[in-house]
Amino acid sequence: MSQGLLALPALPVAAGAAVYLIYKRYEPSSPASALFLLCIVPAILIAGVREHYSSLLAASFGVYAIFWATLAAFIVAYRLSPFHPLAGYPGPLLCRVSKGWLAYIVGRSGKTHLYIRDLHLRYGDVVRIGPNELSVTAREFTEAIGPKGLPKGPYYETRNHKAGTSLNAIRDSALHAVRRRPWARGMNSASMKYYEELVRETVGDLVDGLKQRKHQRVDFSEWMTYFGFDFMGHMAFTHDYGLLKNGFDQDGLTPLVELAMRDVAWTSHVSWAVEYLKWVPNTNRYWPQIKALGVKTVKARVARGSTHHDLFYHLMDEEGHEKIKPDPTLVAIDGQLAIIAGGDTTATALSQLFYFLLRHPEYLERLRKEVDEALPQGEGLRLDISKQASMPFLNACINEALRLYPPVLSSLQRRVEPGTGGYAIGTHFIPEQTQVSFHAYTIHRDAQYFSPLTDTFWPDRWLSQDAYLLPSGDTIAAADVVTTREVFFPFSQGPTVCAGKTLALTEIRSVTCALLQTFDIKIADEAAFDAWEGVIEEMFTTRRSKLPVQLTLRS
Numbered sequence: 201m202s203q204g205l206l207a208l209p210a211l212p213v214a215a216g217a218a219v220y221l222i223y224k225r226y227e228p229s230s231p232a233s234a235l236f237l238l239c240i241v242p243a244i245l246i247a248g249v250r251e252h253y254s255s256l257l258a259a260s261f262g263v264y265a266i267f268w269a270t271l272a273a274f275i276v277a278y279r280l281s282p283f284h285p286l287a288g289y290p291g292p293l294l295c296r297v298s299k300g301w302l303a304y305i306v307g308r309s310g311k312t313h314l315y316i317r318d319l320h321l322r323y324g325d326v327v328r329i330g331p332n333e334l335s336v337t338a339r340e341f342t343e344a345i346g347p348k349g350l351p352k353g354p355y356y357e358t359r360n361h362k363a364g365t366s367l368n369a370i371r372d373s374a375l376h377a378v379r380r381r382p383w384a385r386g387m388n389s390a391s392m393k394y395y396e397e398l399v400r401e402t403v404g405d406l407v408d409g410l411k412q413r414k415h416q417r418v419d420f421s422e423w424m425t426y427f428g429f430d431f432m433g434h435m436a437f438t439h440d441y442g443l444l445k446n447g448f449d450q451d452g453l454t455p456l457v458e459l460a461m462r463d464v465a466w467t468s469h470v471s472w473a474v475e476y477l478k479w480v481p482n483t484n485r486y487w488p489q490i491k492a493l494g495v496k497t498v499k500a501r502v503a504r505g506s507t508h509h510d511l512f513y514h515l516m517d518e519e520g521h522e523k524i525k526p527d528p529t530l531v532a533i534d535g536q537l538a539i540i541a542g543g544d545t546t547a548t549a550l551s552q553l554f555y556f557l558l559r560h561p562e563y564l565e566r567l568r569k570e571v572d573e574a575l576p577q578g579e580g581l582r583l584d585i586s587k588q589a590s591m592p593f594l595n596a597c598i599n600e601a602l603r604l605y606p607p608v609l610s611s612l613q614r615r616v617e618p619g620t621g622g623y624a625i626g627t628h629f630i631p632e633q634t635q636v637s638f639h640a641y642t643i644h645r646d647a648q649y650f651s652p653l654t655d656t657f658w659p660d661r662w663l664s665q666d667a668y669l670l671p672s673g674d675t676i677a678a679a680d681v682v683t684t685r686e687v688f689f690p691f692s693q694g695p696t697v698c699a700g701k702t703l704a705l706t707e708i709r710s711v712t713c714a715l716l717q718t719f720d721i722k723i724a725d726e727a728a729f730d731a732w733e734g735v736i737e738e739m740f741t742t743r744r745s746k747l748p749v750q751l752t753l754r755s
């Protein structure tokens with residue numbers, strides 16, 4: 201074989217290897233660097249080997265195929281090799297090769313929560329779910345999402361906007377602390393007083409809407425969505441989406457949120473790809489529409505003004521606490537975050553709670569008894585919010601629904617940043633550039649943290665008692681009941697804990713009490729209830745199906 205023929209594969213192989221090393225060392229992610237390294241470099245090589253091929257087309261095909269195959273082979277070989285820093289952690293082959301596999305699972309079925317749980321059952325407390333990502337259920341890891349924990353990982357990059365980053369997507373901890381300040385004021389106890397009024401009013405709208413549909417079949421899940429979004433509209437922007445009053449979603453807000461969340465869910469696993477997806481027709485198109493809606497709502501709020509101290513008032517710092525005035529575009533982004541983060545999650549929590557209560561009428565009756573005793577009927581709806589917060593069985597039922605189906609089912613991702621020297625935790629040392637993720641669905645269903653009846657709706661586990669009556673009729677001692685509150689995080693934990701946690705719990709308690717005071721609720725379609733859990737999809741938030749019920753007024 202002549203020297204020239206030897207050069208034929210050697211050149212693109214060497215170039216592929218060199219480009220691989222550049223990616224590994226410097227992680228360039230811009231489209232310009234990709235264009236240069238992946239397209240222009242091999243194009244230059246074509247000139248060197250052209251004479252050995254019958255045509256320019258054949259030379260181009262040969263060089264690109266060898267170059268990219270070499271690059272791919274190096275990537276895969278290293279990720280699977282014993283030299284990879286995460287080689288000691290178990291995990292399925294496809295996960296170790298590419299994060300694209302999880303993106304595929306989300307996009308295809310939305311069953312990430314089930315998949316991750318299954319992996320932990322097979323492999324243990326720490327599982328490699330991506331080339332550079334570990335999913336953890338080991339208790340010591342909760343420190344990583346605590347106050348001195350790790351910053352957020354690239355999973356959140358998809359929520360960046362051209363104009364800036366939403367609070368939830370800020371990865372820099374110092375910047376996050378600054379942006380969180382107006383939220384803290386917007387959620388303090390003085391602000392909460394006003395929101396509590398709004399909760400009462402919106403609960404009133406919900407009850408009125410449902411009263412008009414008594415004896416009809418209604419989709420409980422859909423009405424909870426109406427409640428969630430209507431409340432957030434009032435609370436964030438003094439804006440009325442009118443879902444409860446109209447009894448339908450005339451602006452198509454809820455399907456738009458669902459489609460946008462689906463886009464976000466799968467792309468978050470391959471966030472580097474978002475830059476490129478812009479050029480692929482029919483992908484990632486709903487998120488920009490959501491952004492536009494946020495901007496429109498803010499513009500309307502500015503034009504309208506408001507005498508109320510809604511969330512917008514605090515985010516815009518209308519009281520003048522900050523030296524630098526907030527950027528209205530960022531406020532629009534955060535307002536839109538609040539609508540989704542607060543509307544959809546609360547609706548999911550309420551739907552799950554009533555799903556379980558209706559499936560377990562014994563708990564429904566027990567809860568109704570507690571509600572009736574604590575909040576006697578007589579003067580219309582008595583929504584005593586402070587009393588609700590101390591109703592033990594109500595709060596036990598809410599916790600139990602949030603445990604089994606946290607509305608954010610998966611993927612709280614953190615990262616050990618380059619230059620930090622790694623992160624030592626318990627018996628583990630996590631190398632730099634590793635993502636660590638927490639999947640609430642999996643952790644909440646780990647028998648070492650919640651037992652007995654780990655997969656069963658059993659609210660009693662949240663009550664403090666000397667002995668516990670099991671649904672089977674047996675009694676067990678308190679020492680045999682494990683309820684590990686430290687790993688219960690439906691609202692996340694630490695500095696990026698849900699900004700609306702207290703408000704969300706207020707909403708959930710108030711809706712529950714009001715509905716139980718007003719209605720007898722019955723399952724209207726057993727088959728839909730049977731299918732409910734199987735249809736749940738993880739889309740960062742939860743995609744739900746229908747929950748048909750029939751309501752009659754209590755005598």
Ligand code: HEM
Nearest residue numbers: 367368541542545546549607608691692696698699700704
């Ligand atoms: C049951 C209802 C809710 C649940 C289960 C829930 C859950 C969560 C979770 C798990 C996070 C962390 C997400 C992450 O780090 O990726 C979060 C963040 C957030 N939530 Fe909620 N949420 C609920 C209701 C609300 C409400 C009513 C609001 C608004 C008033 C709200 C506003 C936010 C905001 C602004 C963040 C971002 C916080 C930050 O990054 O600093 N949430 N929520």
